[in-house]
Amino acid sequence: MKASRLISAALIAVALSVPLALMARAEGESAIPASPSVDQVRTAQLVHGLLSDSRYAYRPRPLDAEMERDIVRRYLEALDSGKMFFTAADVARFEPLAPELGMAVRKGQLEPAFAIFALYKERVAERVEHSRELLKQDIFDFTGDDRWEYDRKDAPWPADKAELDAVWRQSVRNDWLRLQLAGREPEQIRETLDRRYRNLANNVAQLNGEDAFQSFLNAYTASIDPHTDYFNPRSTQLFNQSMSLSLEGIGAQLQRQDDVIVIRELIAGGPAALSGKFRVGDRIVGVGQGTDGAVEDVVGWRIDDVVEKIKGPKDTQVRLEVIPAEAGMDSEPVQIVLTRARVRLEEQAAKSEIIEIPGNGDAADTRVGVIKLPAFYQDFQGRRNRDGDYASATRDVARLLEQFKADGIDGVVLDLRNNGGGSLNEAVELTGLFIDTGPVVQVRESGGRVSVEADRNPGVAWEGPLAVLINRGSASASEIVAGAIQDYGRGLVIGETTFGKGTVQNLVDLDRWPGNEQQRFGSVKLTVAQFFLPGGSSTQNRGVVPDVMFPVTVDASEFGESTNDNALPWTRIAAVPHTRYGDFAPLLPRLNVLHEARIAEDAEFSWWVEDVEEFRAERAKKYVVLNEAERRAERERQEQKRRDRQAQRRELGLPLDPLAEDTDDGLFANERDIAVDTAREKAAEERPDPLLRESAAILADAMHLLNTDRHLQAKVLPESTRPNSWAH
Numbered sequence: 001m002k003a004s005r006l007i008s009a010a011l012i013a014v015a016l017s018v019p020l021a022l023m024a025r026a027e028g029e030s031a032i033p034a035s036p037s038v039d040q041v042r043t044a045q046l047v048h049g050l051l052s053d054s055r056y057a058y059r060p061r062p063l064d065a066e067m068e069r070d071i072v073r074r075y076l077e078a079l080d081s082g083k084m085f086f087t088a089a090d091v092a093r094f095e096p097l098a099p100e101l102g103m104a105v106r107k108g109q110l111e112p113a114f115a116i117f118a119l120y121k122e123r124v125a126e127r128v129e130h131s132r133e134l135l136k137q138d139i140f141d142f143t144g145d146d147r148w149e150y151d152r153k154d155a156p157w158p159a160d161k162a163e164l165d166a167v168w169r170q171s172v173r174n175d176w177l178r179l180q181l182a183g184r185e186p187e188q189i190r191e192t193l194d195r196r197y198r199n200l201a202n203n204v205a206q207l208n209g210e211d212a213f214q215s216f217l218n219a220y221t222a223s224i225d226p227h228t229d230y231f232n233p234r235s236t237q238l239f240n241q242s243m244s245l246s247l248e249g250i251g252a253q254l255q256r257q258d259d260v261i262v263i264r265e266l267i268a269g270g271p272a273a274l275s276g277k278f279r280v281g282d283r284i285v286g287v288g289q290g291t292d293g294a295v296e297d298v299v300g301w302r303i304d305d306v307v308e309k310i311k312g313p314k315d316t317q318v319r320l321e322v323i324p325a326e327a328g329m330d331s332e333p334v335q336i337v338l339t340r341a342r343v344r345l346e347e348q349a350a351k352s353e354i355i356e357i358p359g360n361g362d363a364a365d366t367r368v369g370v371i372k373l374p375a376f377y378q379d380f381q382g383r384r385n386r387d388g389d390y391a392s393a394t395r396d397v398a399r400l401l402e403q404f405k406a407d408g409i410d411g412v413v414l415d416l417r418n419n420g421g422g423s424l425n426e427a428v429e430l431t432g433l434f435i436d437t438g439p440v441v442q443v444r445e446s447g448g449r450v451s452v453e454a455d456r457n458p459g460v461a462w463e464g465p466l467a468v469l470i471n472r473g474s475a476s477a478s479e480i481v482a483g484a485i486q487d488y489g490r491g492l493v494i495g496e497t498t499f500g501k502g503t504v505q506n507l508v509d510l511d512r513w514p515g516n517e518q519q520r521f522g523s524v525k526l527t528v529a530q531f532f533l534p535g536g537s538s539t540q541n542r543g544v545v546p547d548v549m550f551p552v553t554v555d556a557s558e559f560g561e562s563t564n565d566n567a568l569p570w571t572r573i574a575a576v577p578h579t580r581y582g583d584f585a586p587l588l589p590r591l592n593v594l595h596e597a598r599i600a601e602d603a604e605f606s607w608w609v610e611d612v613e614e615f616r617a618e619r620a621k622k623y624v625v626l627n628e629a630e631r632r633a634e635r636e637r638q639e640q641k642r643r644d645r646q647a648q649r650r651e652l653g654l655p656l657d658p659l660a661e662d663t664d665d666g667l668f669a670n671e672r673d674i675a676v677d678t679a680r681e682k683a684a685e686e687r688p689d690p691l692l693r694e695s696a697a698i699l700a701d702a703m704h705l706l707n708t709d710r711h712l713q714a715k716v717l718p719e720s721t722r723p724n725s726w727a728h
Helices: 038-051 065-079 088-107 111-134 161-181 186-205 209-224 233-244 271-275 303-310 380-384 393-407 424-431 477-487 588-600 603-621 628-652 674-685 690-708 710-716
Strands: 229-231 246-249 252-257 260-266 283-289 317-323 334-339 341-344 351-357 366-372 411-415 438-445 450-455 466-470 492-495 503-509 523-532
Touching (some): 038 088, 065 111, 088 111, 088 209, 111 161, 111 186, 111 209, 161 628, 209 229, 233 503, 233 523, 260 271, 351 690, 424 450, 424 477, 466 477, 466 690, 588 690, 603 628, 690 710
Parallel strands (some): 411 466, 466 492
Antiparallel strands (some): 229 523, 246 341, 283 317, 351 366, 438 450, 438 523
């Protein structure tokens, strides 16, 4: 999936993920320099050599005049995607700089790129000042027919300051109306929004030259292809950390609220949780190293800088000055000493559950095991070091399958919804858990050479009935697994058409050529190949089309590979010989009839379809009205709908929705009480999932039909010699 182009999107250190707008530190360290550093010059040259002047990239693109214009466009989109800060006059000033931005990449002459970023910071400051002044004006009457056109992606750049003022006026009025509908008084609203806008100004003002550099280089890498990214040294470390599902630190997820770093979650088994001295909402105001290192006041620091101070090698100590959640900020901090440890990030690891599908008539219930896999993770370094306990999606899934067999599970659903991919090696090995031996994916390099990545381990971990559940958020490695299972006829694929990312990326360490002992230049995740399924089809652009379709949640024109203007087209190559365990085509008409009949009687599935249709209709409008009566009526309609559904759940004996009372409070995530917001996130994980249950029911239908109709089984699974053996 696409990484953020503006600075590093995910900063996980002590296990955290933070929005860009929360990263800030003191102004003295954040001014955009007029000229690049020596390392930045060298880095730009290395990235250019890798992507435009070498054979490493799958589709290298010369840095010509057309690409220079493309870089300008993408840089402006990265900085101001909503067209809320720059005017058409600003953009007109930038366009003649295209050749200079080309030189910024080729020779590291980054002055124009830095100047644009500096102007962006100025424009944000101006807009925030204007917005804070609007809060003092009498503009909050909501009886007319005004609207806020929030989707500005395709809007023209505002012609001038006056037009930009008009855009912000409506934006501020919408912010005010949301809080007003949530029941807040005018002074509360004014205070909340003033703080929100002030924080935006402070955070953007404190972005520094390294942020500008990474943002600009990613405008260049995005011009090569949608999945090529530049990571600075810190981002490289965090990318590897996210893939390995582990870190060395205290085991706490952090968040920045105003100028303070706050504990959002304690990771089970980590030093912070085991100490028993921390609570969600506690604020970290000072950090010291070892038993006697000076404690630094970290109030107002960027969250990634605070994390750098807190994390460190296992078995070393860190001292934290903490103000408890219930205490005022002027309270005396409590000093806590922790010994750092290696912490496993279990939240992103494979998890299992069991769904029981009632049998029809005298038929026994069907027990379906579900494996939810959020990513194809692997600790590359641990594997190279032959660490016996290195993180691996395949190893975790194999353990869950063994447990399923011990529990007498009848069938398995592999849930790959919103799994954006990860390790290609893990995708191949994980597919091998369900097939004997054979090709899993074909990889075509830039020169045209095609190699085959195959499962070479005889035997299967699970030979029984299998379904793979996918949606539009399933991408890359997820598409390899789902597509291979489909090509082999090994199981059913259920859900929505996938993202359509059919390319392979490698992480190239830029420090390896100079042989630096320390990380100075970062890395590039670049596209080196395109993958094809065993049957020869690419998933690129088209994705994997399921056997049993669920209603589409997000249209292909809005999300997916096909929305990228420089994505590779779909194509195909020759198939490679591979086993066909089955052919589900004769079974699908009967499965679809049963599926349609069941969901017609399934209240939860019907509610989900209704909500999807409403969401798509609202999304297509691309605006909200600024009429209080109309918005309040809609709010009350939604609240009544939730109450009615909750009552129906009670009547039908269905699990209650833990978020049924959840309404729009008008706040951003970093403005809410952290303990309450975290509890809400946990509750969301427990919400009923009609799509998962229906997927299990479809698999149960398939098992029943095949086990009771020998003629049908002979067509679908001609080689099977015993019931419920789909891989024999």
